[in-house]
Amino acid sequence: MNVMAKAEKKISSAFIYFFGSFGGILFGYDIGVMTGALPFLQADWHLENAASLVGWITSAVMFGAIFGGALAGQLSDKFGRRKMILMSAIVFMVFSVLSGVSPDMGEASAYYLIIVRMLLGLAVGAASALVPAYMSEMAPAKARGRLSGLNQTMIVSGMLLSYVVDFLLKDLPGEWAWRLMLGLAAVPALILFLGVLRLPESPRFLLRKGDEAQARKVLSYIRKNPADIDQELASIKETAKEERQANQKTSWSTLFSGKYRYLVIAGVGVAAFQQFQGANAIFYYIPLIVQKATGQAASSNLMWPIVQGIILVIGSLVYMWIADKFNRRTLLMVGGAVMGLSFILPAVINWMMPNMNPMTIVVFLCIYVAFYSFTWAPLTWVLVGEIFPLAIRGRASGLASSFNWIGSWLVGLIFPIMTASMPQEAVFAIFGIICILGVIFVKTCVPETRGHTLEEIEEQGTNRGRVKASNPEN
Incomplete structure (x- = not known):
């Protein structure tokens, strides 16, 4: 021992x-x-x-x-x-x-x-x-x-x-x-x-199992101040107690009650839109996309995924720099608008100029990836982590994650089927429309969470629920 x-x-x-x-x-x-x-x-x-x-x-x-x-x-x-x-x-x-x-x-x-x-x-x-x-x-x-x-x-x-x-x-x-x-x-x-x-095991799990001595021991490895350890143990105990009480009082139907419906729709909707906007179509199929655009063998186009990967890494670093400087909604709407235009414009240009350079679509895809990388990619999970009240957080977060994976699976599944039956530009234009719908969704259905406490965010949901209850025709 x-x-x-x-x-x-x-x-x-x-x-x-x-x-x-x-x-x-x-x-x-x-x-x-x-x-x-x-x-x-x-x-x-x-x-x-x-x-x-x-x-x-x-x-x-x-x-x-x-x-x-x-x-x-x-x-x-x-x-x-x-x-x-x-x-x-x-x-x-x-x-x-x-x-x-x-x-x-x-x-x-x-x-x-x-x-x-x-x-x-x-x-x-x-x-x-x-x-x-x-x-x-x-x-x-x-x-x-x-x-x-x-x-x-x-x-x-x-x-x-x-x-x-x-x-x-x-x-x-x-x-x-x-x-x-x-x-x-x-x-x-x-x-x-x-x-x-x-x-070591998580202190939170150890406390839930009643092993406070081991939880304290683990915290002593990663916390320097003994007073911080006592305070954190007390905080974990209180949070665990609140979660147990919340789980006893809530069910799946609670998620869609008047008080919480607004916030659940907002969080789950953003998680679903992140995938249905088509990002994974690029990440999974970029060599095949370039092949269809240029006629070059997909196996010779493996430099393009590296270009996309570099853009993603740079974008994630940009996000860490700007994360607390701009509102969540602002970044999501700006990012979604540019992403939508990056998908729609190649179809418009191809319609107006049928002989356009086939690499034009790849350039626009790079613009899409750049804006996705510092807006919808990280912000979806920041917002999901902030928007759900404690009473429904476990179930609502799980629901959001499930819808996100379902979207990822469907995009990966249907993209090659769609491109086999219609022009690539038309397929991306459909995803572009979904991006624009995502912007409208954020504008009308998603509250701002930056700089707000969890209690303030929950109050927004409560107030929206009261408004809906008093105006059922809306």
């Missing part, structure tokens, strides 16, 4: 933050890796004209993630954050390797890979939910506000890493290229597993 305590005391907060952030890199790597693998996989398995299968192979991870996040949240309350992160890393490693060694059995191979990637998605969804939660519970209160921006930076860094790996492996024989791209996802999962092995 003394040896274990001695080992845990050597753990620094920097080590905890690194491996908390590394979970974001793991998540981002898997989002991006199929971008480079898909052109080689299509050629190897002759799927060039199988749009629905391509969509399912690409989106299967997001489909699994819909269930992975919800399942991990419930299991982590029973077994602990740390154990579930370790389990997620193991699942991630196993199914990454199984993806890379997919048997070549004709069309049956595609169904095998779809199932394996669905199971891999359970780990992706779990990691995306568990790692930020663990980090926020370990971090001091003054650092929590920056974690959402830091987590976003790590996710897009993981995407950029996968794009670079794809580019470096592109000259291998086709079958080896895509298999290594998918299989190497096991490496960051192994690093995460080995790192988390050294981490």
Whole structure:
């Protein structure tokens, strides 16, 4: 026991933050890796004209993630954050390797890979939910506000890493290229597993299990002032008590009662719009988009994902710089407007000038990614974290996350089907209209949360509920 305590005391907060952030890199790597693998996989398995299968192979991870996040949240309350992160890393490693060694059995191979990637998605969804939660519970209160921006930076860094790996492996024989791209996802999962092995359990979970002595011990490793430890323990106890009382008084129907309906619609709506605006169509299919625009082979266009990845990383850093300088609504509306125009203008230009340079659409996609990276990408989760009152926070946050994953899955699934049946410019114009609808939604349905306490935000929902009750025809 003394040896274990001695080992845990050597753990620094920097080590905890690194491996908390590394979970974001793991998540981002898997989002991006199929971008480079898909052109080689299509050629190897002759799927060039199988749009629905391509969509399912690409989106299967997001489909699994819909269930992975919800399942991990419930299991982590029973077994602990740390154990579930370790389990997620193991699942991630196993199914990454199984993806890379997919048997070549004709069309049956595609169904095998779809199932394996669905199971891999359970780990992706779990990691995306568990790692930020663990980090926020370990971090001091003054650092929590920056974690959402830091987590976003790590996710897009993981995407950029996968794009670079794809580019470096592109000259291998086709079958080896895509298999290594998918299989190497096991490496960051192994690093995460080995790192988390050294981490202690969350103090919040320990207190919920009644182990105050161990919770105090863990806090002593990462807090310097004993008075801060006492204050934080008392705060965790009080919050846990309030959450238990809230859970006893609320149900799923409570989310849509007059008092909370406005805030639930706002938070869940923003989470859904973030995905239905079409960002993942770019992240998953940019080589195929360039191929369709220029006629060049997708496998020779793997520099474009790296360009997108660099833009995403720079944008996430820009967000961390401007996050507290502008209102949330302002950034979302400006970002959404530019994103919408970036999708709509290529269709308009192509209609007016049918002989336009085919790379024009790619330039506009880069503009879209730039504005998405410092507005809707990080702000969605900042707003979701701020907008839900304590009484409904657990259920409402889970609902928002589910709608976000559903949107991600559907976009990944239907984009190749849409582009197989209509011009690319028309497909992106549809996403552009959704972006504009997102701006209108933010303008009319989303309250400003920057600089407001949770109580003030909840009061906005209460007041809106009273107005609706007194004017039911509105």
